[in-house]
Amino acid sequence: MGGARLSDALLAPLQYGFVRNGLVAATLAGALCGLVGTFVVLRGMSYVGHGLSHAIFGGFAASSLAGVNVLAGAGAWGVASALAINAVARRRVVGVDAAIGVVTTASFALGVVLFAASGRAGPNFEAALFGSILGVTGRDVAAVAAVLAVSTALLLAGYRPLLFTTFDPDVAEASGVRTRLVDGLLMGTLAVAILVAMRVMGVTLVAAALVTPPATARMITDSFNRMLLLACLLGAGSGAAGMLASYHLDVQSGPVIVLVSTGLFVVTYAATAPSRTLRRPPACADRSQRVARP
């Protein structure tokens, strides 16, 4: 009886449409971030995801103030930023981390200034930064669902080139895989995923949704296929649980989702520690230490 009452109380908010929207959007956004985030983590690009979410905030502010469709405006801004970062990374002239730091923080600062100067740094501003269950509309749910469907289709259509380029980019290119196209598509997908997940997670916390579930999945399995699937499930579960908890705790959804996800990471880390110490250390785990062409 007690358990039934507890579950009734937990699920009671689902009678409200905005909660249902928030829950579905958070679940789908979690799965989407887990899917895209697997490649982000394995490529050692966590900082790119973090920076890109901040860069998109500039586009979000500019398009909201200009009265342009936010998804289209911030999306174009995000894709442009992603492609710019990718282009700089390929040139290998300036350090990638430095380029990301300069471009994305400048864009974030621009967003803050635009909101402040327009006098609209109120609840919308906070919702953009930390996510809000109240801010999720039916259109947002449809947008997340559409991006998840397209991303999954792209993944299935380009699975091996994506995997090859992620595992061994130089050899993939040498073997005739169009790595430039693969990288561009991945960065574009990442930008769009951040954009649609931003409404739920907020720009400052969406990076955690990209990184934490895949990192947790990596500790559980040595198989790429299973890691991909687990990351999606962990992301979706964290999104759903975090969104419901945020309603009951009456705090922003982004931080609660991140805390749920981090809790799973900590539990998994503790549970897998013994088997991890038995594994042979990798010969070259740090992608940044890879040998450059002479």
Place this chain on the structure above:
Amino acid sequence: MTSGGLLLHVAGVTFGYGRGPVLEDVTVTVRAGDFLGVVGPSGSGKTTLLLVGMGAVRPDAGAVHRRPGLRIGYVPQVDTVDWSFPVTVAECLLMARARVVSAPWGTRSERGRVNEVLERLGLAGLGNRHIRELSGGQQQRVFVARALVGDPDVVLLDEPTSGVDVKTRHDTLHLLADLNAGGLTVVLTTHDLNGMAAHLPRLVCLNRHVVAAGTPAEVLRPDVLERTYGAGLGVLDHGGMPVVVEQVGAPLRGWAGRG
């Protein structure tokens, strides 16, 4: 294995990554059945020559001629591999066909080909193992297997014995010799003059440009090695096979007069 028709001709190629040329007016010819080694110091352009040959980088000057329809397999240095990456041996081999098949799952014929290559290279039954769980020699063979899955006419190997123990080096040399005897053309780069290069039928000495080309007996000579490595190296004869040694009596810098 006698040399056959022309497979690959790198003709007067010059190439650089933006800070001066890595290759200058380099000409190398690869014929069917060749077993060719490229030797030279670090930064001499050995890896770049392989990449130019397979078309991964475009020369700034000169031309690369490949036999129409030529299939090239490439084996990277194993110390550039991310061994923590979550991938099994079979998944690794299927990557070789990424240009042909994009889907995650292998077709029946692909799985058959993967098993056939694994068996041929003594890796049968290891398809579901994570790549980190293999011995050094098995790890090297996995990447040779990946190149073979594409059924290449020529396989290019970048430092196949770099950082491996003597047993693995010996096994790798014999594996490549067997593959070459079976008709596969092999081109490799190596730092190992005695353990690898001296055993190959033909060598190219490279230091941005081709210093010399020929049999080990023809090119492993003090004057050629001096021009290739910029260091005094001696060559001894060991039953008809050249053995490269440090110049006898040359004091180490900073040690002269001590003692």
